Amino acid sequence: QVQLVQSGAEVKKPGSSVKVSCKASGGTVSNYGFNWVRQAPGQGLEWMGGIIPSFNTVKYAQKFQGRVTISADESTNTFYMELSSLGSEDTAVYYCARDISTSWFLFGLWDIWGQGTLLIVSS
Amino acid sequence: ETVLTQSPGTLSLSPGERVTLSCRASQSVSSNYLAWYQQKPGQAPRLLIYGASSRATGIPDRFSGSGSGTDFTLTISRLEPEDFAVYYCQQYGSSPPFIFGPGTKVDIK
Numbered sequence: 001q002v003q004l005v006q007s008g009a010e011v012k013k014p015g016s017s018v019k020v021s022c023k024a025s026g027g028t029v030s031n032y033g034f035n036w037v038r039q040a041p042g043q044g045l046e047w048m049g050g051i052i053p054s055f056n057t058v059k060y061a062q063k064f065q066g067r068v069t070i071s072a073d074e075s076t077n078t079f080y081m082e083l084s085s086l087g088s089e090d091t092a093v094y095y096c097a098r099d100i101s102t103s104w105f106l107f108g109l110w111d112i113w114g115q116g117t118l119l120i121v122s123s
Numbered sequence: 124e125t126v127l128t129q130s131p132g133t134l135s136l137s138p139g140e141r142v143t144l145s146c147r148a149s150q151s152v153s154s155n156y157l158a159w160y161q162q163k164p165g166q167a168p169r170l171l172i173y174g175a176s177s178r179a180t181g182i183p184d185r186f187s188g189s190g191s192g193t194d195f196t197l198t199i200s201r202l203e204p205e206d207f208a209v210y211y212c213q214q215y216g217s218s219p220p221f222i223f224g225p226g227t228k229v230d231i232k
Contacts, residue, residue: 035221037168045160045168045211047221061220095167108215109158111179113167 002027004096004114011120017084020117022096024077030054033099033106036070036081038092039116047108048094051079055104086121093118125150125214127224135232142199144227146212151192156216159188159197162226163208171210172197199229207231 007021022034035050049060053072060068069082079096096114101107126149136142146157155175160168170179172188175195185200199206212224 044225045162045213045223047219047223050219059219097167100170100173106219106221108213108219108221109156109170109173110168111170113169116167 002029002098002112004098004112006094006096006114006117009118009120011122012086014087014121014123016086017082018086018119019080019082020094020096020119022079022081022114024079024098029074029077029098031102033057033101033103034072034079035097035099035106035108035110036068037095037097037110039095040089040092043092048081050099050106052099052104052106057104057106059106083119086119088121091119091121124220125152125222127212127214127222129210129212129224129227131227132225133228133230135230136202137232138202138204140202142197142202142206142229144197144210144229146190146195146197146224148193148195148214152195152214154216155191156214157188157190157195158213158215159186160211160213160223161206161208162211168211173215202229 033052036048051058051070071080093116097110098112100109100111128147130145157175159172162168176188209226211226
């Protein structure tokens with residue numbers, strides 16, 4: 001069974017960048033899409049973007065376009081989300097999640113989630 | 124872009140009670156690509172229902188989903204102590220962005 005293990009909590013200054021990782025283990029990740037979803041304190045869930053490495057597909061939510069970069073290192077089954085120009089509003093828990101489909105497009109249905117990475121943006 | 128509205132915002136119930144949660148879409152959800160997730164404090168969301176009515180792997184049969192078009196329902200037939208959580212509906216399948224509803228919190232009365 002695939003498990004997703006994310007990197008640890010981060011504290012960043014406003015204006016800086018953060019790169020969060022998500023390592024998949026315990027099974028094949030080939031052809032699956034991997035997404036990033038965030039949750040601000042006490043708030044709901046917000047999709048940021050996703051990647052399907054085997055099809056060179058990357059999609060971003062318009063809200064984060066130009067500020068987020070999602071990438072993958074297939075050799076290590078690790079996925080990354082880099083967010084730049086951080087502000088206090090980016091304080092949130094960031095989750096990676098596996099798309100249930102192996103299609104060439106992101107299906108948006110997620111069956112396996114990482115444990116979450118807390119990002120605190122504070123001066 | 125579809126907007127999902129969930130009601131009520133919070134439900135206070137006792138173990139053993141029946142729960143009905145509502146999710147309404149601002150436009151018809153194609154192919155009934157509507158999912159429900161459960162999230163407990165400090166945990167990642169867990170997929171419960173997809174395709175409006177299909178249970179995900181390992182989900183107890185006290186959870187059921189129904190609906191089509193713009194109106195969907197998640198029912199918990201008999202609340203167990205571990206069911207107190209926040210429940211989100213989500214539209215998937217069409218082009219991104221993938222949208223969640225604001226959630227319904229089910230807490231202990």
